[in-house]
Amino acid sequence: MIPAQFDYQAPTTIDEALSLLAAHPDEAKILAGGHSLIPAMKLRLAQPGLLVDIGRIKDLAYIREQGDQILIGAMTTHYQIESSSALKQSCPLLPECAAHIGDVQVRNKGTIGGSLAHSDPAGDWPAAAIALGAVMVAVGQAGERLIKADDFFVDLLTTALQPGEILREIRIKKGNGRSGHAYQKVPHPASGFAVVGVAVNLSLADDGSCASSSIGVTGVASKAYRASSVESALNGKQLDEQTIATAAGHASDGVDANSDLYASEVYRRHLAQVHTRRAIQAAASRAH
Numbered sequence: 001m002i003p004a005q006f007d008y009q010a011p012t013t014i015d016e017a018l019s020l021l022a023a024h025p026d027e028a029k030i031l032a033g034g035h036s037l038i039p040a041m042k043l044r045l046a047q048p049g050l051l052v053d054i055g056r057i058k059d060l061a062y063i064r065e066q067g068d069q070i071l072i073g074a075m076t077t078h079y080q081i082e083s084s085s086a087l088k089q090s091c092p093l094l095p096e097c098a099a100h101i102g103d104v105q106v107r108n109k110g111t112i113g114g115s116l117a118h119s120d121p122a123g124d125w126p127a128a129a130i131a132l133g134a135v136m137v138a139v140g141q142a143g144e145r146l147i148k149a150d151d152f153f154v155d156l157l158t159t160a161l162q163p164g165e166i167l168r169e170i171r172i173k174k175g176n177g178r179s180g181h182a183y184q185k186v187p188h189p190a191s192g193f194a195v196v197g198v199a200v201n202l203s204l205a206d207d208g209s210c211a212s213s214s215i216g217v218t219g220v221a222s223k224a225y226r227a228s229s230v231e232s233a234l235n236g237k238q239l240d241e242q243t244i245a246t247a248a249g250h251a252s253d254g255v256d257a258n259s260d261l262y263a264s265e266v267y268r269r270h271l272a273q274v275h276t277r278r279a280i281q282a283a284a285s286r287a288h
């Protein structure tokens, strides 16, 4: 449980951090809250030669509203999101999801940017980011680029971030008046990570039917994914019990489900269906 030897730098500007990453392309790794990276280093699953600690860069931890968008700095901790009264009004799915992460210690140190950039298959934020249609702002030496959540999670622990890029900000569009959100999770009893986590963001039309739905699922496969078949089975329909149950039956369509000592593939698919149904029901009831 002792990491391999490494150097440490704590730049105070993004430009300085980008220069360090560019100067050490094969050995540098960004350190945010350290709650995924440090355990990986202690197990020697990661052996970076240089840690670039972005915790001292000013203005990377914030929650702001700008027009119809919510802007969240990458270094914003899970706890800052969980306890934000502004977000409880404008985007309650974010505080709800944050409250499910690990324990108080993890939520006080871990950051939304670190979690998204890590793309842990059992991480909570990726499901919420997909359901909310989040846009990631990545910055590199060539400038900034925007990456949609649907394109961001590429595979197990792999995102669309290029080497040398820093995830700087997460952008989320505010919902309309008749929108409802919910996050449902089965936590692993030892780690708290998601065996299954389902984030739902839906809106209702004037006649009460489902005008749009957006559903992100984590824990089931090698990366978080959009449950498109569930969305198609909901859109345009009245959200009665039968419609919701039938739609939720498609929660793991088209994915290779994980299997481990705690949850077999069959059990995981079952949990995904049950918790998708519950999350849709909760979101629909909140949208009324």
Ligand SMILES: Cc1cc2nc3c(=O)[nH]c(=O)nc-3n(C[C@H](O)[C@H](O)[C@H](O)COP(=O)(O)OP(=O)(O)OC[C@H]3O[C@@H](n4cnc5c(N)ncnc54)[C@H](O)[C@@H]3O)c2cc1C
Residues within 6 Å of the ligand: 029, 030, 031, 032, 033, 034, 035, 036, 037, 038, 039, 074, 075, 100, 101, 102, 103, 106, 109, 110, 111, 112, 113, 114, 115, 117, 118, 120, 122, 123, 124, 125, 161, 165, 166, 167, 168, 191, 192, 193, 194
């Ligand atoms: C006991 C325990 C329980 C946990 N339970 C849960 C849980 O229930 N749900 C959950 O979702 N997570 C859980 N976590 C993980 C926790 O949420 C981590 O904080 C999170 O996954 C990583 O965020 P971090 O800020 O700690 O990132 P770090 O560990 O510092 O970094 C993680 C990775 O992302 C990269 N990175 C970090 N920030 C950036 C950035 N801005 N741009 C580009 N790359 C970046 C790093 O180089 C590294 O590869 C748990 C962790 C522990 C230790």
